[in-house]
Amino acid sequence: MKHLALAVMLSLASITAAQAADPETNKKVVLDFYEKGLNQKDFEAAAKHFGPKYIQHNPTAPDGIEGFKAFIAMRKEKTPNARSEIKRAFADGDFVILHVESHREPGDRGVAIVDIFRLENGKLVEHWDVIQPIPEKSANSNGMF
Numbered sequence: 001m002k003h004l005a006l007a008v009m010l011s012l013a014s015i016t017a018a019q020a021a022d023p024e025t026n027k028k029v030v031l032d033f034y035e036k037g038l039n040q041k042d043f044e045a046a047a048k049h050f051g052p053k054y055i056q057h058n059p060t061a062p063d064g065i066e067g068f069k070a071f072i073a074m075r076k077e078k079t080p081n082a083r084s085e086i087k088r089a090f091a092d093g094d095f096v097i098l099h100v101e102s103h104r105e106p107g108d109r110g111v112a113i114v115d116i117f118r119l120e121n122g123k124l125v126e127h128w129d130v131i132q133p134i135p136e137k138s139a140n141s142n143g144m145f
Contacts, residue, residue: 021093021094022122023091023092023093023096024091025122026091026093026094026095026096026119026122027089027090027091027096029049029096029119029122029123029124030049030089030091030096030098030117030119030124031086031089032049033046033049033117033124034084034086034098034100034115037068037072038075038082038084038102039082039083039084041072041075041076041080041082042072043068043069043072043073046068046072047065047068047069049123049124050065050068050123050124050125051119051120051121051123051124051125052123052125053065053125054067054068054124054125054126054127055125055126055127056068056127057126057127057128057129058127058128058129079104079105081104081105081106082102082103082104082105083102083103083106084100084101084102084103084113085100085101085102086098086099086100087099087100087101087145094118094119094120095116095117095118095119096116096117096119097114097115097116097117098113098114098115098117099112099113099114099145100112100113100114100115101113101134101144101145109133109134109135109136110133110134111131111132111133111134112131112132112133112134112144112145113129113130113131113132114129114130115127115128115129116128116129132144
């Protein structure tokens, strides 16, 4: 009987771990977080997706959940018309990668962003990004998106 109980517990643990690392579920979490936080500038709605910690790797952004809260407050105040459009979203286990076109004001040139999020148990715990200005002229005709 002990072996059966142990087998059931191990089975449930593996199912839970598999669900936590489900790429499509993780992608949905990140997409909702991005829309609520970056576009709607609604910290409270976005914050439900944070895990117990949030490690920020962008050297110009404050670390942690409170750092993200301050970023959203600044975005609301200084760039209320800012909008980010997700062009592509990729998920692999606990990692979600977004390819984003972002504009601080309608009509500005904007920037291309690659955001990388790591999740644990379906919650955001870590973020990296690479940001590149969209140039006036390109050396090729392929476009950035």
